[in-house]
Amino acid sequence: MNRAPPLVLALLALSVVPVQGQTSVSGVRDLAFGALPVGITTIILPTDPIKSGQWNMTSPVRSRVFFRLTLPSQLNGPGGATMPVDFRNGDAFILEVAAGAQPEYFNPGGNVNHRFTGSNQAIIRLGGRATPAPGQRSGAYSNTVVLTISNIQ
């Protein structure tokens, strides 16, 4: 009669610890281009401490989080006016909140995965560029960026 040792079964049970409930993300700051001169492209770097967009993410050390950003192609303004916005490779990074940690730049239009190694906390920053047309209608423009975690391992 084959019998697996009870200890093996216990180890199997412990190896799959659900981390989904321990991973969270929150939006903490808008990507704010501020006052834009017409006809000129304004660039916000992800390193901008005031204007860049930011999320905070928490996940257990050694977990790997897969996420993506849903980006707008335009901002919506008064009277149906629109203004193009552009996000390029390197306009975003993830940085663990740990001494000596370095930002990992990524393409904000792609799928991203990050393994938490030095900390259970990280910030995700987003920059971009906006170009009001020479005859751009004056007023406030806005849109939304969604960060979605698609998988956690």
Added chain:
Amino acid sequence: MNRFMKVSSVLALALVATAATAQAQSANINVTANVFQALTVVGNSNLDFGNVFPGVNKTIGVTDAGAGKYSVTVGQAGANVNLSFTLPADLVGPGAALLPVGSWTGHWAATDVTSGGTTFVPGPGNEAATLSGTGLLFVYIGAQVTPAAAQAAGAYTAVATMTVAYF
């Protein structure tokens, strides 16, 4: 099937079910921008020293009739702007004669007045100002010319440029 096998099967099913329940999480931020009304800046009046005599300094203040005047005629209501100036060191006259000019003074206000607003020293550095509730701004400048005792007679001119930018 013995008891041990039954327990093993149930546990395996539970582990599989747990691994499949990771759900997506999401969080939003906004992207915002404010497009301001394009600025229109006008040079309204020259800084005019009038008649100047050799060896006699002459000052035109911002409240004097000969003060130079600029105005922002179109701009975003209540917006903050920086004023900066490119100013000559000399007026140029006959035969390339130079008449030194300096000691610049300035005054800006949201209405067309020469006192009661903000005084400043015009120069290449930024002077922060605020447009009126209708997007207007009025700037007056003055200065002093210092003709030499042997200053060549004739007409002297130069250009003083004001740049206005939102910030």
